[in-house]
Amino acid sequence: MEKIEYGAEFFNPLHTLDCGQIFRFTPFKDGFMVISGEKACYLHSDGKKTVVECDDGDYFYNFFDLERDYSAIVEKAKSYGVPLLSRSAEKCAGLRLLNQRKEEMIFSFIISQNNNIPRIKGIISRICAGLGEKREFMGMEYFAFPSAAALANAGAEFFKNAGCGYRDIFLDETAKRIAAEGIEKLEKLDTYALKKELMTYKGIGAKVADCISLFGFSRRDSFPVDVWIEKIYKEDFGGKLTDRNKICDYFCGLFKENSGYMQQYLFYGKRQNL
DNA sequence: GCCCAGGAGTGCA
DNA sequence: TGCACTCATGGG
Numbered sequence: 001m002e003k004i005e006y007g008a009e010f011f012n013p014l015h016t017l018d019c020g021q022i023f024r025f026t027p028f029k030d031g032f033m034v035i036s037g038e039k040a041c042y043l044h045s046d047g048k049k050t051v052v053e054c055d056d057g058d059y060f061y062n063f064f065d066l067e068r069d070y071s072a073i074v075e076k077a078k079s080y081g082v083p084l085l086s087r088s089a090e091k092c093a094g095l096r097l098l099n100q101r102k103e104e105m106i107f108s109f110i111i112s113q114n115n116n117i118p119r120i121k122g123i124i125s126r127i128c129a130g131l132g133e134k135r136e137f138m139g140m141e142y143f144a145f146p147s148a149a150a151l152a153n154a155g156a157e158f159f160k161n162a163g164c165g166y167r168d169i170f171l172d173e174t175a176k177r178i179a180a181e182g183i184e185k186l187e188k189l190d191t192y193a194l195k196k197e198l199m200t201y202k203g204i205g206a207k208v209a210d211c212i213s214l215f216g217f218s219r220r221d222s223f224p225v226d227v228w229i230e231k232i233y234k235e236d237f238g239g240k241l242t243d244r245n246k247i248c249d250y251f252c253g254l255f256k257e258n259s260g261y262m263q264q265y266l267f268y269g270k271r272q273n274l
Numbered sequence: 275g276c277c278c279a280g281g282a283g284t285g286c287a
Numbered sequence: 288t289g290c291a292c293t294c295a296t297g298g299g
Contacts, residue, residue: 020280109280116279119297165295170282205282226280244281267280 002057010070011050012094013043019268021098021215023108023121024128028140036063037101038144040137050094055137065096073261080254084236085262088269095268097260098215102183104145105216110170110203112211119163126162130154151175170203177201191219206245214260223251223259232270 013032017025024035031044041054054060061067070093077089107127112120131150132143146154152175159168189197191213198209210224225233225248233239233247241247255262 110282112279113281114279114294115281115296116298119279122297160295163296166293167282167295203282207281211280224280227278228280271280 001053001055004052004054004057004061004066006050006052006064006066008045008048008050008094010074010094011045011064011066011096012092013045013050015092015095015268016064016098017043019092019095019264020117020271021264022100023117023124024145028138033137033140033142035142035145036060036098037104038133038135040135040140040142042138053138062099065099068096070094070096073258076258077262077265080262082236084232084269084274085265087274088265088272091274092265092268092272095264097218097220097264099218100215101145102186102212102216103148103178105212106174106178106183106198106201106204107145107151107171109208109211109215110174110201111164111167113167113203113205113208123163127151127159130158130162148175148178152179167203170201173202174204187217191221194219195222206248210248214263220260221252221257223248223255223263225251226267228267228270229263232266236266236270 017032017034025032028042029044031042034041034043039056039059041052041060044051052060052064074089074093078086108124111123128143128145131146131154135142135144151171156168156172159171164171186194186197194213194217195209198204198212199206207224207226210222213219214222214224225244230244230247239247239250241250252259
């Protein structure tokens with residue numbers, strides 16, 4: 001078992017897990033069990049130090065983005081003079097952007113469309129239990145995220161039964177395509193081209209593509225625009241645009257390479273009523 | 275019964 | 288290109 005310790009000021013488990021970027025975590029002992037792909041870790045904090053316990057320290061060091069200095073990002077957030085953003089960055093300074101698995105993000109965010117977070121978590125959990133390899137960590141059983149091949153062989157009916165609703169065919173088609181083509185060619189694309197290419201998959205539109213780009217491909221110049229961001233745009237930025245694509249362009253132009261971080265502060269802060 | 279949820283595909287002008 | 292309509296499902 002490996003153990004990583006990090007100052008809690010810029011690594012808060014709850015804020016990092018609860019901000020909508022990840023769907024596979026559960027309360028465990030004094031913290032959380034966090035699952036990514038086929039790997040698991042135990043994440044907990046005493047308010048001074050945050051600790052990651054796992055079998056693959058290198059993986060989770062990168063997963064939790066621990067190489068990056070978040071004090072600079074928090075300061076950047078406060079520099080825009082937007083009250084919501086300043087408050088959120090101040091109170092959620094321990095929110096870190098995760099570097100997650102690409103395929104897992106693709107399927108997870110297809111499920112997320114027109115859906116709510118508790119239900120998304122349930123659906124993903126059932127898909128993993130049905131198709132993922134069974135594993136164990138610290139005495140707890142969990143399931144790996146299924147391979148594209150397993151997802152492709154499951155059939156649309158499986159996704160329907162998992163509670164996906166009308167998204168069943170999107171998942172089935174995307175799984176078959178990824179099982180056949182792989183996703184290697186996506187990795188070479190710049191952020192704009194990546195978004196366009198992701199949108200050629202069934203069930204992936206602009207917002208879902210931006211989430212996959214941000215959380216799965218670590219493209220921090222992405223800024224997903226959903227119903228909450230629309231609300232923030234109107235209420236906290238005094239914006240007049242209604243087209244989501246134009247709202248996205250507005251924020252990307254404002255925040256540039258820090259768009260993704262700012263988006264999470266705004267999204268989480270608004271939802272937490274900060 | 276209604277409305278909403280980290281929206282996207284389709285058809286038609 | 289723009290825009291209305293529709294798409295399962297569960298919770299409030």
